[in-house]
Amino acid sequence: MTATAFPATALPFDAEEILARLTRWAACESPTFDAAAVNRMMDMAARDLALLGARIDRIPGRMGLGDCVRARFPHPAGDAAPGILVLAHLDTVHPVGTLEKLPIRREGNKCYGPGIQDMKGGTVLAVEAMRQILAAGMATHLPVTFLLTSDEEIGSPSTRDIIEAEAARNRFVLVPEPARPDGGVVTGRYAIARFNLKTTGRPSHAGARLAEGRSAIREMAKQIVAIEEMTTEDCTFSVGVIHGGQWVNCVSTTCEAEALSMAKRQEDLDAGVAKMLALRSSANDVTLEVTRGVTRPVWEPDAKGMALYDQARKIANAIGFDINPQSAGGGSDGNFTGAMGVTTLDGLGVQGALAHTLEEHVLVDSLVPRAKLLAGLITTLA
Structure with a gap:
């Protein structure tokens, strides 16, 4: 199928113009736990x-987290008609000040910066797709809404209800999370559960009365080893955050940690959750509490999602590249919409690598083809 079958793929996208907007967004650091920083990024995107020409609704944050932005584009069918939801997040894992260690810079085909791949890159592509569609006076068959959220990187605890409510009003959900390493898109995602752990011991002076104390850190260390050794091919376990103690000369009273479990099938995750909640302290005089945190349900490929993928692949082929359908580890807000049964396609964003690290980058030559793919979908879905 040729590009003439998808007129939007002939729109005059320009990689340098896209990159200029993307680097401006990446320079506005927006770590999840800094609500003021996230809201500065929301201000920029909303503007x-x-x-x-979008109508902007600002949805106040809660749980101490940032706001959300909903942008509805005018359409003859009106707001009530089911349409296309572009679902993206603007929070990142990089704290304010990361620009000193990960400055925005271009080296050949790579452009580096905090959050530039995950996922400001894909969000900018979607904005640019709408810009070009509107500038060309092209009509979309369906109304288009953008929902930009503030807490995806921590599992969307404050925005899941908004995401699911907005998805239920729409026919399709497009998620511009980063493309897979080979450029493929995501048609399903694994189930994920988070856990909070706390051990409580008995304090004592570590120098004068060491034997009288019971170390919460020591017990947590034992638990971490036990948790990570539960990993199998069906279900993985990892501990990524730990805080304990206050004075080196005091046996620690408390220690807290956060764990993550991931599985390809919901039943395997459910079994993993049961194992985590069944953990017990190895010592009678130190207590262990395990509480379940945010969970992302498994999103399994279905016929509607694969039909949407087929449409995307035809558009990609017309542009001159191919995309493979993949189920992916690492959750996204597509877990929620896909599990709801709303037709969802994820991984539509930029190509790049090393997200969540100080080497995070995008491939500049992926900007135009991926923007054309989004434009082709937005203008042809009906």
């Missing part, structure tokens, strides 16, 4: 979308 860009308003300039395109």
Whole structure:
């Protein structure tokens, strides 16, 4: 199928113009736990979308987290008609100040910066797709709404209800999370559960009365080893955060940690959750508490999702590249919408590598083809 079958793929996208907007967004650092920083990023995105003619709704944050932005583009069918939801997040894992260690810079085909791949890159591509569609006076068959959220990197505890409510009003969900390493898209994601752990011991002076104390850190260390050794091919376990103690000369009273479990099938995750909740302290005089945190349900490929993928692949082929369908580890808000049964396609964003690290980058030559793919989908879905 040729590009003439998808007129939006002939729109005059320009990689340098896209990159200029992307680097401006990446320079606005927006770590999840810094609500003020996230809201500065929401201000910037809301202004860009308003300039395109979208009606902006600001949804106040809760749980101490940032706001959300909903942008609805005018359409003859009106707001009530089911349409296309572009679902993206603007929070990142990089704390304010990361720009000193990961400055925005271009080296050949790579452009580096905090959050530039995950996922400001894909969000900018979606905005640019709408910009080009509107500038060309092209009509979309369905209304288009953007929902930009503030807490995806911690499992979306404050925005899941908004995401699911908005998805239920729409026919399709497009998620511009980063493309897979080979450029493929995501048609399913694994189930994920988070856990909070706390050990409580008995304090004592570590120098004068060491034997009288019971170390919460020591017990947590034992638990971490036991938890990670539960990993199998069906279900993985890892501990990524730990805090304990206050004074080196005091036996620690408390220690807290956060764990993550991931599985390809919901039943395997459910079994993993049961194992975590069944953990017990190895010592009678130190207590262990395990509480379940945020869970992302498994999203399994279905016929509607694969039909959407087929449409995306035809568009990609017309542009001149191919995309493979993949189920992926690492959750996204697509877990929620896909599990709801709303037709969802994820991984539509930029190509790049090393997200969540100080080497995070995008491939500049992926910007135009991926923007054309999004434009092709937005203008042809009906």
